Amino acid sequence: MITMDEQITTLRKRLEARLDPMRYEHSLSVSYTCIALAMRYGYDIRKAELAGILHDCAKRYSDTVLIDKCKKREIPLTEEELRAPAVIHAKYGAWMAEYKYGIRDDEILSAIRCHTTGKANMCILDKILYIADYIEPRRDKASNLSRMRYLAFQDLDQTMYEILAGTLEYLEKKGSTVDPATRQAYHYFEERRRTL
Ligand code: DGI
Numbered sequence: 001m002i003t004m005d006e007q008i009t010t011l012r013k014r015l016e017a018r019l020d021p022m023r024y025e026h027s028l029s030v031s032y033t034c035i036a037l038a039m040r041y042g043y044d045i046r047k048a049e050l051a052g053i054l055h056d057c058a059k060r061y062s063d064t065v066l067i068d069k070c071k072k073r074e075i076p077l078t079e080e081e082l083r084a085p086a087v088i089h090a091k092y093g094a095w096m097a098e099y100k101y102g103i104r105d106d107e108i109l110s111a112i113r114c115h116t117t118g119k120a121n122m123c124i125l126d127k128i129l130y131i132a133d134y135i136e137p138r139r140d141k142a143s144n145l146s147r148m149r150y151l152a153f154q155d156l157d158q159t160m161y162e163i164l165a166g167t168l169e170y171l172e173k174k175g176s177t178v179d180p181a182t183r184q185a186y187h188y189f190e191e192r193r194r195t196l
């Protein structure tokens, strides 16, 4: 039986060998940001770390390769996913986490699966990973980053709402296909703000 620390060390080495250097750095940054948020919100630190280190494991493949791999594994893809293949690495990444990296924990697999779009009814690790991916220290593009970095440690739901609002605006301005899960996530957090 290997310990959790040995599992993380082994995973890091495997990912470092497979991801391009910037993607690996990003994965490490996300894993440490997941740890910080898990500390703040009283969530299992090791599970948060695992979700973070693995979340982009499928980014080593191009979109066309990902589509082929999903076909081969009989993982169904929606029409929207085929039109906006940037989201597929999350679904296939959850498959790889389970069948290539031996993760059996449903909360970790769920968090990886929805880390790009979000979804309705997100559980705490889903939110931690989604937010950590956005605020990790090496990110620098979004204009609302410093507010999101502050807000993430105040209120997960409000942070989700504001990140999703900004993402929808950005995707619509670019004319990209918005995945239904992204829209459902936005409406879910919008509704929660009204009812809480
Ligand atoms: O994998 P990362 O780069 O760390 O980040 P991510 O998993 O959040 O992926 C970000 C990309 O996904 C970015 O190019 C925007 C895109 N994306 C997220 N939600 C949607 C989306 N693209 C489309 N077309 N539709 C979405 O709903």
Ligand code: FE
Pocket (backbone or CB within 6 Å): 055, 056, 089, 090, 115, 116
């Ligand atoms: Fe990603």
Ligand code: FE
Pocket (backbone or CB within 6 Å): 026, 030, 055, 056, 133
């Ligand atoms: Fe990422």
